[in-house]
Amino acid sequence: MQRKVLIIDCADAPGLITKITGVCFSNGLNIIKNSEFVDNAQGRFFMRTELEGETFSTSLLAELQAVLPQKNRTRLVDAGKKRVVIMVTKEAHCLGDILIKSYSGALDVEIAAVIGNHQVLQPLVEKFDIPFHYVSHQDLNRSEHEAMILERIAEYAPDYIVLAKFMRVLTPEFVIQYPSQIINIHHSFLPAFIGAAPYKQAWERGVKIIGATAHFVTNSLDEGPIIKQDVIPVDHSYSADELARCGRDVEKSVLSKALHLVINEDVIVYGNKTVVF
């Protein structure tokens, strides 16, 4: 028996579920799990269906197209195991969490390579027999540096690029190469404290809660579709450094949870938002 996940994103219309599940049924496919969502404000229909069957007919997608509204985005994908390249700077917490979870099987991810603009994390990565590429930005302008990184990434043909505390802003030229494939962890409960030094900002503002946000990267810094957010309570006794220490714990936890959702094909991006089934 094979399993696949059918993802549909199209204009809403009457009878869609009947038609879609009818095609699946007539193909001898059993529905293991099914989720739908209609954004009534935008008249848009989303569906994620886990299917099981002896074989998946090569005509399945064509049969579905015949019953779906035009301009639909329909995909038949495998949940689980994704190939990623991780980009880092100097901080170990997010990278370390992914390394351990990948090693222990808690996160179904193949880390093809890690790229760093500093070298400090190389020894950690190599403990796990994963290639580390040091691509310094020194003496390079931004587009030269990005070109070198893109070249490295291309060798590995990853499903996703994970920015695990990569502390440089990517240009639109970079981002456009991997639409909805670059996942960033933002050290803040977006949209609060956009930009640099969020824990210092949080400390100055005297907030009682801090958080982190995992999101897809788009051209606008800190503005891509949010996948996952979480927070922890803090109080007046936390210095900016202690806020940062606690923040790192939330960051790594939120990033891992977001990756789990993405790997499992639970996330559909639309506009600047996500549906997370």
Place this chain on the structure above:
Amino acid sequence: MQRKVLIIDCADAPGLITKITGVCFSNGLNIIKNSEFVDNAQGRFFMRTELEGETFSTSLLAELQAVLPQKNRTRLVDAGKKRVVIMVTKEAHCLGDILIKSYSGALDVEIAAVIGNHQVLQPLVEKFDIPFHYVSHQDLNRSEHEAMILERIAEYAPDYIVLAKFMRVLTPEFVIQYPSQIINIHHSFLPAFIGAAPYKQAWERGVKIIGATAHFVTNSLDEGPIIKQDVIPVDHSYSADELARCGRDVEKSVLSKALHLVINEDVIVYGNKTVVF
């Protein structure tokens, strides 16, 4: 346009979604929101579908029966507005929260009457022009007392009975009259601290979190299907009284959230569990 919610609970079988949604579609009904769940361990299928249409044919349920496995439990219900009788003893927090939420429209509930085995909450209830019935248990044995309460309840024909800190255990003879219709708030994060004085137990155990549980009442005390649970962090500095004060806040919040789910027809009971869509 009318709206109804179709609730189905049956043995799992291939093609159920297609068949069910096909019947809806051929009846001219539009699916506003759809949720399914299959308990693979037990081979059981659950579905909740919000339908909209000009009319709902009287033959709809019969048409569905024709495509469903036998022994299914299928209901066509109205989400929203339910009629409840609330039972109380002396504590105001859960009752007060429901009164205010009902008054302000935050909870779509008609409070038909409140029954108390003490009189202290009568003035509060009467502020809201709701009948309060004082049914003391003094000089009565348990079955005599319950008989008097049941008689009162019967007058109002409620959809649900809410035990808003009613501090007496109901007998199986009482409970059987209203299967899956009696909702209790238990002053503990079940299954911890079953029974009396849970906050004292929690204090003695030195726990760092306390919680509350809203559940349907079955014959076994504290053992019915759980609808909603929530917790709050506490620490060593809380006395048993302060734990109780914080606990009351969680209790009322959990009970209101459970009621909201039940009113909205989001909850399906099966065995000793719930599916909460």
Place this chain on the structure above:
Amino acid sequence: MQRKVLIIDCADAPGLITKITGVCFSNGLNIIKNSEFVDNAQGRFFMRTELEGETFSTSLLAELQAVLPQKNRTRLVDAGKKRVVIMVTKEAHCLGDILIKSYSGALDVEIAAVIGNHQVLQPLVEKFDIPFHYVSHQDLNRSEHEAMILERIAEYAPDYIVLAKFMRVLTPEFVIQYPSQIINIHHSFLPAFIGAAPYKQAWERGVKIIGATAHFVTNSLDEGPIIKQDVIPVDHSYSADELARCGRDVEKSVLSKALHLVINEDVIVYGNKTVVF
């Protein structure tokens, strides 16, 4: 035996705790609970001490001044029971929660009066035999309207003014009359979504968590010292209206918790922040 709370806010200096507790001890006062905090970044010392004794000498504060750095802010206050005036517009949830908690003793507050710029909440307030003053802003400019409200408030000499969803911005001239005495509930997890329609903003941004913030009001809108914040998880399936419904639950809960802290004299304001013991 009497109980008082000593609140000290001064420049940090060596030996402060010894000196302060020494004065208390030599006055025959027993320390029931003691909390200190030093903001090392600003060299500032904060202390909150619950004291118990047969009598509190009239010279106690003078004796403390003799051992404290100059320009200290030292107060001897009673924890518990505070007198408040509540200001509202049309929404019942925060007001209702405070009314019920005051009625049941869960919040140690005397609601001297409620002032509304609309009349819709008058019947609710009067159920609890509390005066409601309708002060419409129609045909008045802002300063005329505020003058009428201030006149009403002055009659009651409240300890605090609670803005329980009062939907108008107060002028600096108003705020300056009650420094660190006006408590607002902001319908957002500040500093995200400052300003109007935060739930619509949150929906558009596709956030996965929403929250609320209780803070003292200062001249800058949405910028006063934060007392309490809390959040709840949400997802793509929430409409802007459903976000608002859930948000109201967080709002009332956060406001009540903030009031409990303020009433208990657990909060010290300094700069644009709070110490919350």
Place this chain on the structure above:
Amino acid sequence: MQRKVLIIDCADAPGLITKITGVCFSNGLNIIKNSEFVDNAQGRFFMRTELEGETFSTSLLAELQAVLPQKNRTRLVDAGKKRVVIMVTKEAHCLGDILIKSYSGALDVEIAAVIGNHQVLQPLVEKFDIPFHYVSHQDLNRSEHEAMILERIAEYAPDYIVLAKFMRVLTPEFVIQYPSQIINIHHSFLPAFIGAAPYKQAWERGVKIIGATAHFVTNSLDEGPIIKQDVIPVDHSYSADELARCGRDVEKSVLSKALHLVINEDVIVYGNKTVVF
């Protein structure tokens, strides 16, 4: 300048804070951070004071004894860096999290050695150049096995022993060797689901929240003083395996947080409880 933490646990008495801080002040020690707690129900006083000074006089503890009630437990310790031995069986998540946090400096712990009754985690441990000792329980009775483990532990003279999913129950003879020094992570929100297979129990009970508990080990299984607890929401759609997967995330997070508190000398054990400052 040196820093030390003074920990005091004694009968409550008037003037304790003045006397204790007086001794500190007369020794030229500055108080960086101070926390007290009185358990009024038991008449017991707890204090944790971070002190800074040029030198710490050898007579400091004797001077303190002169002002404290008899039978006090007074310690002058260093916050930070502790030496631990970790005991494991087969699961990598808790061990992996501690390894990474130790490596990156997020947890101020020296992992002297890891002892496993299975060999599967040896390669992971050795990546970090930490000795792994495989001490199988096969063909040994319990006391023989424990004797071999105790011998290994003794070589390293650890401050604490961390049971990072060590799946065997320790005998009282073992535990008594390291009183309040053995920290366990229990795969449940104690006191719910005591004993084996808690996630299966949780699934059968249909709970809506699962959690984990870090506690010191005493003679009674699952009954030692709780250091830290945390929970996550779950729903009907989680299988027992998925509950376990989410549970592992809470387990590792709770264990790391508990270790951080213990390392920082924030935890005082008394009776079967803890004070966590």
